[in-house]
Every structure is written in C-alpha cells, then in structure tokens.
Amino acid sequence: MPGINMDKAGIIMDDKFITLAHGAGGLKSRELVEEVMLPAFDNEYLRQMHDGAKLQMTNNIAFTTDSYVVQPLFFNGGNIGKLAVCGTVNDLAMTGAVPKYISVGMIIEEGFAIADLQKIVMTMKEAAAEAGVHIVTGDTKVVDKNKGDGIFINTAGVGEIIQGCDIAPQNVKAGMDVIASGYLGDHAATIMACRHNLQMPGTLKSDCAPLNKLVEKLLQEVPQIAVMRDATRGGAAAVLNEIAGQAGIGIIIDEDKIPVRKEVNGFCDILGFEPLYLANEGKFITFVDKKYTEKVLAVMHQSEYGKDACVIGETNDKAVNEVVLRTTIGGMRIIDMPAGEQIPRIC
Amino acid sequence: MPGINMDKAGIIMDDKFITLAHGAGGLKSRELVEEVMLPAFDNEYLRQMHDGAKLQMTNNIAFTTDSYVVQPLFFNGGNIGKLAVCGTVNDLAMTGAVPKYISVGMIIEEGFAIADLQKIVMTMKEAAAEAGVHIVTGDTKVVDKNKGDGIFINTAGVGEIIQGCDIAPQNVKAGMDVIASGYLGDHAATIMACRHNLQMPGTLKSDCAPLNKLVEKLLQEVPQIAVMRDATRGGAAAVLNEIAGQAGIGIIIDEDKIPVRKEVNGFCDILGFEPLYLANEGKFITFVDKKYTEKVLAVMHQSEYGKDACVIGETNDKAVNEVVLRTTIGGMRIIDMPAGEQIPRIC
Known part of the structure; x- marks a missing residue:
C-alpha cells in the first residue's frame, strides 16, 4: 500500500x-x-x-x-x-x-x-x-x-x-495422545454444499475462526505440548501423516472418537467422503504426553473454539510413518496421505 | 510450505x-x-x-x-x-x-x-x-x-x-535535489514491446534488479538521505506526486536531465507515452539535501544499478503538492498523478 x-x-x-x-x-x-x-x-x-x-x-x-x-x-x-x-x-x-x-x-x-x-x-x-x-x-x-x-x-x-515452549514434529514420541480441537469436516462440507446447491441444515457452517488466543492460553498453561497443526487442505489425514512421517512413529485413531457432526456424516455418506480427509479452517490436531492430556482438555474446553476437544487416538512405536484407523466394528484400516483433488479450491 | x-x-x-x-x-x-x-x-x-x-x-x-x-x-x-x-x-x-x-x-x-x-x-x-x-x-x-x-x-x-537513518517522505524539505538512479522506462517499454510484438533493438530490456545492496551502501555512506522510493507502477510521476503531497512541497523536474534511452524515447514517440509515467523495476528516486548530492552520486556510480544516476530536479516551497516539468524548450507543464490504466499488468 x-x-x-x-x-x-x-x-x-x-x-x-x-x-x-x-x-x-x-x-x-x-x-x-x-x-x-x-x-x-x-x-x-x-x-x-x-x-x-x-x-x-x-x-x-x-x-x-x-x-x-x-x-x-x-x-x-x-x-x-x-x-x-x-x-x-x-x-x-x-x-x-x-x-x-x-x-x-x-x-x-x-x-x-x-x-x-x-x-x-x-x-x-x-x-x-x-x-x-x-x-x-x-x-x-x-x-x-x-x-x-x-x-x-x-x-x-x-x-x-512464545518463549518457553518448543513446538516441532520431532518432539512427538510413542505413547502420546492425539487431540482434535473439535468437530471435523465442517468447512469442507459447507463449501461442497454451497457449490452443489445441496439443501443442508442451517446448522452446517464453516468453522473458519482465529485460533490464536486459544493456542496462546494453551501454551502458557501447558508448554509441554509437542506439536500442533491446523487441519486445513487434506484434513486431519494429511496432518496425521505428516507428523507420523516427520516423527517416525505410528498413530492409531479410533473411529468412534472422531468428533463429526451428524449433518457432516450424512454429507459424507451421500458423497462418499471420509471425515478425516475433509478440510477444516478452525480446528487443529495436537500431540501431548498423556500426563498433560487432562490439563490440555480443561484449557481447551473453556474456549469457544475448543469446547468440543477430545482425544481421538494415540501414538506408538510399533510402526514408522503409518496412520491406522481402528474402525467402529474393530477392523484396522490404513489412513493414507490424500492423493488427489478430493475437493479443489476449498481455501 | x-x-x-x-x-x-x-x-x-x-x-x-x-x-x-x-x-x-x-x-x-x-x-x-x-x-x-x-x-x-x-x-x-x-x-x-x-x-x-x-x-x-x-x-x-x-x-x-x-x-x-x-x-x-x-x-x-x-x-x-x-x-x-x-x-x-x-x-x-x-x-x-x-x-x-x-x-x-x-x-x-x-x-x-x-x-x-x-x-x-x-x-x-x-x-x-x-x-x-x-x-x-x-x-x-x-x-x-x-x-x-x-x-x-x-x-x-x-x-x-538499518540503524541511524530515517527514511520518510515527511523529511523532504524545499531546496533538496531529486535524484534518479538511472535510465527510466526500460521495464514498461520492454513489456509493451513484448506484448505488441514490436520489433525493438536487442538492447531494450527490463531493468528488473535487486537494489538492496546499492541502497544499503548508500545509507551507510549518506544516512542523511531524506526518502527513497522505487518508481514502479505509475512510474516516476507517481513517486514525485506522492512525495510532493506527503511532504507538502513543490517539485520541478528538468526534462533535459531525465535519463531515457534512445530506444525508449522512440517507443514513447510512437505510442504517445511520457517516460516519467513508465514503470521501472530497478530504479528509484531519492531526495537529499544538496550538500550531500555529490556523495550520493559518487556512491551510486560505483554500482551496476546506479552507474547512470543523476539529478533530475529539485524541491521548492513555492508550491504545495505540485510537480512541474520544465520542458526542453523552456515551458512549464504540470505532471499529474497518473489517472488511468496506461499500461495494465506491467508487474
């Protein structure tokens, strides 16, 4: 200017x-x-x-x-x-x-x-x-x-x-909890619904939000957080694969624990999408030693943008660079890095 | 990334x-x-x-x-x-x-x-x-x-x-020299020639260049420089008008002194452009108290990107927010802020 x-x-x-x-x-x-x-x-x-x-x-x-x-x-x-x-x-x-x-x-x-x-x-x-x-x-x-x-x-x-914390993928070790800051997939489902003129419930809207105040509070209270990453293009699946590769660990996610709104799940059923691959614009995934999990959740639950935060899985040393989904019926399925243009121009 | x-x-x-x-x-x-x-x-x-x-x-x-x-x-x-x-x-x-x-x-x-x-x-x-x-x-x-x-x-x-210098349009006062760092209009003339498949001499090329090392040297040697601005979109005319307005002074430019290559002048004659309005990507205009002019030019002449630097005019307190061109035949003409899309998508 x-x-x-x-x-x-x-x-x-x-x-x-x-x-x-x-x-x-x-x-x-x-x-x-x-x-x-x-x-x-x-x-x-x-x-x-x-x-x-x-x-x-x-x-x-x-x-x-x-x-x-x-x-x-x-x-x-x-x-x-x-x-x-x-x-x-x-x-x-x-x-x-x-x-x-x-x-x-x-x-x-x-x-x-x-x-x-x-x-x-x-x-x-x-x-x-x-x-x-x-x-x-x-x-x-x-x-x-x-x-x-x-x-x-x-x-x-x-x-x-912020002084006193060290956020880096290499800090992620086996035995850590994987925490999602809230419902996944809202942004991508909203954009796709708009684009295809799908009739969706008025409750479906993009989660687009500034997360910095929540994150600042979180890092002040729990500087031990290993890494955080917002789950935008490629969704949580891309984040989990990046961290698994960079940290050289395995991750198991429990399908039952993934927070997905009913209307987003319905949208996924109709169009054949998988919520973990849907882009978010106001959600992040964080990795933390299990002894801090309760504290992380307590801080997040106080914030509008973290009130639905929950543990969705954990890291392990049984695999290197592998993300696995434990499905509702008990099966195990590899969650790969998204390959193609599932939803172009989502952001 | x-x-x-x-x-x-x-x-x-x-x-x-x-x-x-x-x-x-x-x-x-x-x-x-x-x-x-x-x-x-x-x-x-x-x-x-x-x-x-x-x-x-x-x-x-x-x-x-x-x-x-x-x-x-x-x-x-x-x-x-x-x-x-x-x-x-x-x-x-x-x-x-x-x-x-x-x-x-x-x-x-x-x-x-x-x-x-x-x-x-x-x-x-x-x-x-x-x-x-x-x-x-x-x-x-x-x-x-x-x-x-x-x-x-x-x-x-x-x-x-850079510590020790203070670059701001408000520092420009009456009685300062206006210096151009080299030939004006090369970039715009090149882009227009490419766009219209005009046959131009091979010597005509964009002046696109990083000026930071020249500027750093200049500010070390002459921290008294009042302001500098690169003459991109809108050309030198836009820069001169901005500074005249922000400093509340008048500027008189001598047409004879404006460095313009023969091939750019030819281009301007054919298409009815004015060199002062042509965009540059490796030239800047600087304002300095006259007692430092010689030193500024000496430093600039040592650099590939300033070797043709010269004084093109001076500031005065006879006008406020006015840029005037003293033409070769001695007339005076207002140089206004460029109004329209003389050359769109030049950068």
Whole structure:
C-alpha cells in the first residue's frame, strides 16, 4: 500500500465495479485504497505511508504465507476474506507464535463488484480485530476479465515466538495422545454444499475462526505440548501423516472418537467422503504426553473454539510413518496421505 | 510450505502440466514442493517443516508485500519470478531496511507447463541469491483452467531496519535535489514491446534488479538521505506526486536531465507515452539535501544499478503538492498523478 496523497484524492468513489485502472498505481488505485481499504484497516502502520511497514518486534519471529482461492467466495460461516485472515493467524499460532501483523495482497478480476469487495474487507477487519492482529501493508492488482475468478487473496503474517515452549514434529514420541480441537469436516462440507446447491441444515457452517488466543492460553498453561497443526487442505489425514512421517512413529485413531457432526456424516455418506480427509479452517490436531492430556482438555474446553476437544487416538512405536484407523466394528484400516483433488479450491 | 514426509515421496514427478491435484494439499502437492520448490529454495528454514518459518531478528523490522500478475510472464531481462523477488526486496530497501526473508505464494492455472514453472523458480533462486535473501516459507494454490492466467506470484518480505537513518517522505524539505538512479522506462517499454510484438533493438530490456545492496551502501555512506522510493507502477510521476503531497512541497523536474534511452524515447514517440509515467523495476528516486548530492552520486556510480544516476530536479516551497516539468524548450507543464490504466499488468 504505497503512500497516499490526501489532497488530491477523489471525493467519493462512484464506480460500482473494479476496472483495470484500479490496479494501475495511479489515481484510481489511490481511490480504492482510500475509500475501501483504509476505512477498514486504518492504523498507525498504514499511516506511515511507506512501501512497507516499520514494526517493533521484541522476540524472535515466525513468518508465514497463504493464498486463498476458495469458491464460492461467500459461504455460510464466512467468506474468502475471513479465511485469509484466520488462515495466516492460525498458521502463525501453530508454530507457537503470537500473531502480530498481517499483509494483504489482492488479485481482483476486472468487473468485480465493489460492494462485494467492501463486504470482504469489512469481514477481514472484524477477523483481524478478533485475532488481535494489525493489517499493516498491502497491495492490489487487477487482472483482465476471465483471467481471474472474482478475487484471490494472499495474506502473509509475522508473529512473536512464545518463549518457553518448543513446538516441532520431532518432539512427538510413542505413547502420546492425539487431540482434535473439535468437530471435523465442517468447512469442507459447507463449501461442497454451497457449490452443489445441496439443501443442508442451517446448522452446517464453516468453522473458519482465529485460533490464536486459544493456542496462546494453551501454551502458557501447558508448554509441554509437542506439536500442533491446523487441519486445513487434506484434513486431519494429511496432518496425521505428516507428523507420523516427520516423527517416525505410528498413530492409531479410533473411529468412534472422531468428533463429526451428524449433518457432516450424512454429507459424507451421500458423497462418499471420509471425515478425516475433509478440510477444516478452525480446528487443529495436537500431540501431548498423556500426563498433560487432562490439563490440555480443561484449557481447551473453556474456549469457544475448543469446547468440543477430545482425544481421538494415540501414538506408538510399533510402526514408522503409518496412520491406522481402528474402525467402529474393530477392523484396522490404513489412513493414507490424500492423493488427489478430493475437493479443489476449498481455501 | 507445510511439513514434508520424505519417506512416502514420489520418486520423480513425471507430470508435464499442473493439475488441480497439485494444489489439493496431498501427495501431488508434496511432489510439487519436493521436486520443484525445494531443489531451488532449500535452506535451513524450509527444513523446519512447519506451517511457518521461525526466524531470528535483531533489529526492528520492515514488512511488505506485492502480488505480480505481469503479462507476458517471460520478457527480455526477466520473468514474473525475478520481478516478484526483486519487487519485494526493493520495497524493503526503500523503507531503509536490509531485506532478509521472503515468502512466496503462487496461484497457478491448471494446465500450466511445469517446465515453465521450473524456469520461474530457478530465476527466483538466482534473484534471491543475488539479493542475499532467503525464501523461507511458501504456498501453492491451483485454480481451474480459464480462472487464472498462467501464474500469479505474491511475495512478502521482512527485513531489518538499518540503524541511524530515517527514511520518510515527511523529511523532504524545499531546496533538496531529486535524484534518479538511472535510465527510466526500460521495464514498461520492454513489456509493451513484448506484448505488441514490436520489433525493438536487442538492447531494450527490463531493468528488473535487486537494489538492496546499492541502497544499503548508500545509507551507510549518506544516512542523511531524506526518502527513497522505487518508481514502479505509475512510474516516476507517481513517486514525485506522492512525495510532493506527503511532504507538502513543490517539485520541478528538468526534462533535459531525465535519463531515457534512445530506444525508449522512440517507443514513447510512437505510442504517445511520457517516460516519467513508465514503470521501472530497478530504479528509484531519492531526495537529499544538496550538500550531500555529490556523495550520493559518487556512491551510486560505483554500482551496476546506479552507474547512470543523476539529478533530475529539485524541491521548492513555492508550491504545495505540485510537480512541474520544465520542458526542453523552456515551458512549464504540470505532471499529474497518473489517472488511468496506461499500461495494465506491467508487474
């Protein structure tokens, strides 16, 4: 977000749709920044009027990025903007950091409705406020009609590493509990339902949420947590396979214990999906020594975003890099890394 | 770039084109990361196998982002990948920071040739090496055919603020020199020539380059520099107008002094462009008290990227927020903020 010259600013932007001029770096770009972005994101950092934000950091930092290309852009429980803020906030939280500052890069298709952009921007403001992060720098590009898909949003973020904890997959050992922070699959089921115009109960909505305050509390109370990872693309199955491989251990998950809403289970039955593979946007999986499990659950249950947390399985040294599901009827089934495009553009 | 499980990795990716599966977070995503991204970008930070990179920073930081949507993707003097690394490196440099770490978010259209992706990635590696920055975290999304345009790349970056200098538009006062770091307009002229298949001399190429080492040297030698800004979208005209507005001063530029290559001038004559409005990707404008001008030029002339630096004008207190061009024949003409989409998708 380059510097802004208030004196020559347009009075009120009367365009209804984004044009290529809004991405050309001149007057129209400035109008867009001043009349859509700044009213939502205004803060002392953006007012520095620089090519970048100058920030004070006291600890070592975590740095992450994600782009968001979800379709549809608006869905029950959120929109692409909420996803973009929460996703980067959650990635920072998962490294054991307190998220502080977020950048926003938008690639908008010519003809996109400015009213929709305003809705997205206001949701980003709300999500940032809830997470306690500042949106400090940004960029907007416009691409020709039919060379984009409405809007794509990239967020990057920096956070301060919480002292005294050590979050790394290599810390996972045999005999640890595997904890899910709540119901799995809500986000993917919601997106698929929207996309196929399926009639779903109104209770089905994306779980998109900023997890950082819950995680910060958790790490303060239980710094012994071995690793945490949010179960986004690829679902819990991808997370469990990554950790099993990186830690060189086996994991057994109990099908009975996996928290899945009735409506998501129904959705899986109809479409042949497996809840463990469904993407989430407000859930994480954590590994902890069994002696801390009770404490972890107690802390999580106090939070709106962890109130349904439960143990779903445990690690073992009988296998290396293997995730197994113990099914309801007592069988054992390998849970592989997801292979293909089960649900494209879920985030 | 999430964690990677090497044991289950594909041996050699035999796909020739990007599919939606490469963006789904499963095995194909991992193959893409392991066989295209990591061989180029491999470093200790990526090997942390986290949702984000953990970094040690000693000073206050600068943080910036830009998305790149340039067409064509490959052009004389660079490609979208080089642009994405240099652009963010330069934005950090312009805040008075030493760029340290870069994130890379790619949005790739289904069907994009993996050979082209590899070329882009290798160029990013080279540009990062030249600038001395590490690519520490990333993300890849894939969108359906005809919902993108080959590839879009977002980079964000963090750098450490150089102590002892104070770079801000508000530091610009009347009576300062305005210095251009070299020939203006090369990038825009090259992109337009490529796009319209114009026959241009082989000497015409984009000036895309990392400016951080030149800037670091400059700030060490002349910490009194008031402000610097790279003249990208909107060209020098946008920068001059931004600074004039933010500092509340007037600027007079001498047309005779603006460094423009003969071939770029020819291009402007044919197409009716004005060199001051053409985008650059390796040039910056700096404002400095006249007593330091000689020293600034001496330092810049030692660098490949500043060897043609020269004074192009000066600031005054006779006007507020006004940029004027003193033409070759002695007339005076207002240089306004660029208004429309002179050259869309230039970066």
